[in-house]
Amino acid sequence: MRFQLTDDQLALREGVRGLLARRFDGAALRAAMDAPGLDRALWRELGAAGFFALRVPEAGGGVGLGLPEAVLVFEEAGRTLLPGPLVATHLAAGVVDGAAEGETVVADVDPGGLVEWLEEADVVRGEAAGAVSLNSVDPLTPLHRVPDPPPAAVDPAAVLLTAAEQLGTATRVCELAVQHARTREQFGQPIGAFQAVKHLCAGMLVRAETARAAVYAAAVTADPVDIAAARLLADEAAERGARDCLQVHGGMGFTWECEVHLHLKRAWVRARRGGGGAESEELLAVDLSA
Amino acid sequence: MDLAYTPEEEEFRARLREWLAKALPALPPKPSPLDWPGRRAYDLGWQRMLHDAGYAHVHWDASPTTRLIFLEETETAGAPYVGAGFVGLLHAGPTIAAEGTAEQRARWLPPILRGEEVWCQGFSEPDAGSDLASLRTRAHREGDDYVVSGSKIWTSHAEVADWCELLVRTDPAAPKHRGITWLAMPMSAPGVVVRPLRTLAGSAEFAEVFLDEVRVPVANRVGAENDGWRVTMVTLSFERGTAFVGEVVACRRVLGELARTARENGRWDDPVLRRRLGRLNAEFRALWRLTQWNVSEAEASGGVPGVGGSVFKLRYSHARQELYDAAAEVLGAESLDLERSWVLDRLSSLSYTIAAGTSQIQRNIVAERVLGLPKGR
Ligand SMILES: Cc1cc2nc3c(=O)[nH]c(=O)nc-3n(C[C@H](O)[C@H](O)[C@H](O)COP(=O)(O)OP(=O)(O)OC[C@H]3O[C@@H](n4cnc5c(N)ncnc54)[C@H](O)[C@@H]3O)c2cc1C
Numbered sequence: 001m002r003f004q005l006t007d008d009q010l011a012l013r014e015g016v017r018g019l020l021a022r023r024f025d026g027a028a029l030r031a032a033m034d035a036p037g038l039d040r041a042l043w044r045e046l047g048a049a050g051f052f053a054l055r056v057p058e059a060g061g062g063v064g065l066g067l068p069e070a071v072l073v074f075e076e077a078g079r080t081l082l083p084g085p086l087v088a089t090h091l092a093a094g095v096v097d098g099a100a101e102g103e104t105v106v107a108d109v110d111p112g113g114l115v116e117w118l119e120e121a122d123v124v125r126g127e128a129a130g131a132v133s134l135n136s137v138d139p140l141t142p143l144h145r146v147p148d149p150p151p152a153a154v155d156p157a158a159v160l161l162t163a164a165e166q167l168g169t170a171t172r173v174c175e176l177a178v179q180h181a182r183t184r185e186q187f188g189q190p191i192g193a194f195q196a197v198k199h200l201c202a203g204m205l206v207r208a209e210t211a212r213a214a215v216y217a218a219a220v221t222a223d224p225v226d227i228a229a230a231r232l233l234a235d236e237a238a239e240r241g242a243r244d245c246l247q248v249h250g251g252m253g254f255t256w257e258c259e260v261h262l263h264l265k266r267a268w269v270r271a272r273r274g275g276g277g278a279e280s281e282e283l284l285a286v287d288l289s290a
Numbered sequence: 291m292d293l294a295y296t297p298e299e300e301e302f303r304a305r306l307r308e309w310l311a312k313a314l315p316a317l318p319p320k321p322s323p324l325d326w327p328g329r330r331a332y333d334l335g336w337q338r339m340l341h342d343a344g345y346a347h348v349h350w351d352a353s354p355t356t357r358l359i360f361l362e363e364t365e366t367a368g369a370p371y372v373g374a375g376f377v378g379l380l381h382a383g384p385t386i387a388a389e390g391t392a393e394q395r396a397r398w399l400p401p402i403l404r405g406e407e408v409w410c411q412g413f414s415e416p417d418a419g420s421d422l423a424s425l426r427t428r429a430h431r432e433g434d435d436y437v438v439s440g441s442k443i444w445t446s447h448a449e450v451a452d453w454c455e456l457l458v459r460t461d462p463a464a465p466k467h468r469g470i471t472w473l474a475m476p477m478s479a480p481g482v483v484v485r486p487l488r489t490l491a492g493s494a495e496f497a498e499v500f501l502d503e504v505r506v507p508v509a510n511r512v513g514a515e516n517d518g519w520r521v522t523m524v525t526l527s528f529e530r531g532t533a534f535v536g537e538v539v540a541c542r543r544v545l546g547e548l549a550r551t552a553r554e555n556g557r558w559d560d561p562v563l564r565r566r567l568g569r570l571n572a573e574f575r576a577l578w579r580l581t582q583w584n585v586s587e588a589e590a591s592g593g594v595p596g597v598g599g600s601v602f603k604l605r606y607s608h609a610r611q612e613l614y615d616a617a618a619e620v621l622g623a624e625s626l627d628l629e630r631s632w633v634l635d636r637l638s639s640l641s642y643t644i645a646a647g648t649s650q651i652q653r654n655i656v657a658e659r660v661l662g663l664p665k666g667r
Contacts, residue, residue, distance in 0.1 A: 001293060001299070003293055003585075004291065178662070193663070195650075195653075198653065198666070201657050213576055216579070217583075220291055229571065281564075282568060284568035284575075288545055289552075289558070
């Protein structure tokens with residue numbers, strides 16, 4: 001058993017991290033907030049880097065990697081708050097023309113009735129008739145609601161890739177909290193020396209690391225029950241982590257300027273996918289008495 | 291990243307499974323939890339069987355993955371827990387193996403492995419728990435002996451132990467972490483008095499140990515004089531790193547039993563309860579994956595238990611309490627009846643966030659050693 005990242009996987013993660021640091025840094029994040037809309041050039045670059053074609057077989061012109069690699073890549077996307085219908089376009093690669101290359105932007109009607117990036121999409125999969133625009137809580141994810149979504153099974157791969165994005169958020173907000181706790185001083189010492197702050201940070205790490213083990217294992221087994229578990233753990237790690245990060249930042253955490261609210265809001269959006277975690281909980285309950 | 295076991299590991303699993311299927315039916319009946327001598331005999335008997343079948347060493351020199359398989363399979367088969375062998379097999383033994391002299395290893399290790407001698411852990415004192423390094427039980431040298439006086443508390447299995455891994459202060463003038471020494475004390479030595487303490491679960495799992503001018507040969511010192519803190523850290527990393535693997539398997543089994551009971555008594559129809567059980571399933575699946583992750587990491591780093599143990603212990607000890615709280619929800623009013631299964635387990639789960647380093651102390655460890663936050667004043 002070698003349940004650790006391989007050298008190739010570590011290199012892949014470094015590569016994606018490097019690309020996103022160059023192409024979607026803090027300044028780009030701010031710019032995206034001021035000018036809503038999808039950055040098509042970036043989308044094509046992601047396509048060229050294999051972001052969407054990652055799991056398309058080599059014979060079909062793709063990169064030919066698997067779910068574990070996809071999970072690592074989506075984790076990085078989650079860390080940087082990369083906007084756009086990433087999961088939908090990734091899942092459409094090899095099926096919808098141009099999706100793999102990042103030429104075509106694909107949006108999915110989520111079984112829970114939400115559509116992300118409907119107006120920017122070139123192709124919409126699912127029945128979006130009558131979609132009503134919402135004033136999205138996440139400034140970087142435009143949302144529509146479909147009145148009566150036809151019942152559809154939730155795609156486990158979509159659930160897992162979303163969990164990977166949540167894991168990225170959980171890891172990132174823990175880093176942000178720790179950075180702040182080391183530098184911000186009150187009462188003559190860094191606030192990170194106070195146990196109340198320390199314990200918030202430790203809790204964030206424990207949730208993130210537990211979620212990491214669940215998400216990576218689910219990527220290896222691709223088992224829907226493992227994926228359901230990964231989802232619940234990752235949602236919790238992201239949402240609670242972002243909240244605690246906000247707390248560690250104090251008043252600054254409550255401002256628009258501080259990046260923390262963006263992580264929390266994105267975590268909320270992702271946590272609603274597939275109609276929320278209820279279906280996963282039921283699946284896991286049934287698994288117990290099987 | 292993979293979860294596949296090697297052919298050798300699978301072969302080990304298959305042989306163990308085969309042996310367990312033959313060995314377990316030959317076990318004597320389990321003694322009552324209140325029958326301490328009976329429990330000692332039962333636990334040691336099991337260790338003896340493991341020894342005779344060639345599995346005695348598994349906690350010490352098997353690879354981390356092999357050990358994981360051992361714990362997974364024994365627990366799945368319903369084999370006895372290490373029980374009274376806990377301190378010997380999981381703390382004192384590995385510590386002596388790592389830090390002891392050749393004579394000390396020859397004296398103490400074989401009886402632990404053969405299931406002949408029980409050890410207990412004399413670390414905590416009434417005024418030194420979380421702040422273990424402030425311990426005050428003192429020892430001074432007289433000829434070839436240390437003379438020890440003081441008292442220890444919360445000593446699990448003290449009543450039935452032959453040996454105690456004892457921390458004593460040998461240099462009161464030194465900074466508190468520096469003046470401590472690790473001794474192996476025979477529990478039969480004159481001057482050792484054990485007074486059992488009743489736990490909130492009603493049984494006597496641990497005891498107070500009073501030490502009045504107890505003579506312990508200098509030859510029983512493991513590590514150098516005043517170097518006991520370092521030796522102790524070796525012990526504690528074993529305690530936190532590897533102690534709970536089998537328990538995660540056991541918790542997953544309990545969860546399955548809860549679901550079956552809920553189906554039988556109708557509680558399953560309550561969606562809130564059902565989803566709570568589903569969430570616990572996610573929790574224990576994740577804890578199992580975290581275990582595999584930590585074991586793989588230990589494997590890669592040459593078997594040293596890492597700080598992942600603290601992350602695991604924090605999450606696990608709370609999850610275990612949530613599991614038995616959910617059990618109470620399934621049982622309803624019967625959860626107040628001590629005769630029902632899970633009620634005693636619910637009570638004993640309360641110790642998990644205290645023993646082996648409280649959750650608060652573990653959070654300090656994670657924050658300072660993993661996240662690098664500054665030490666508080
Ligand atoms: C079932 C059981 C079995 C045990 N078996 C053994 C054994 O065999 N051998 C042995 O030596 N010991 C044993 N112990 C003792 C155990 O290790 C101690 O109880 C534990 O380390 C806590 O110490 P304490 O009881 O003195 O509590 P205290 O240290 O007094 O702690 C009381 C409370 O204060 C908090 N606290 C203390 N210091 C801090 C801090 N710095 N920051 C934040 N909070 C803090 C604690 O978290 C706790 O909530 C056992 C305990 C139990 C419950």
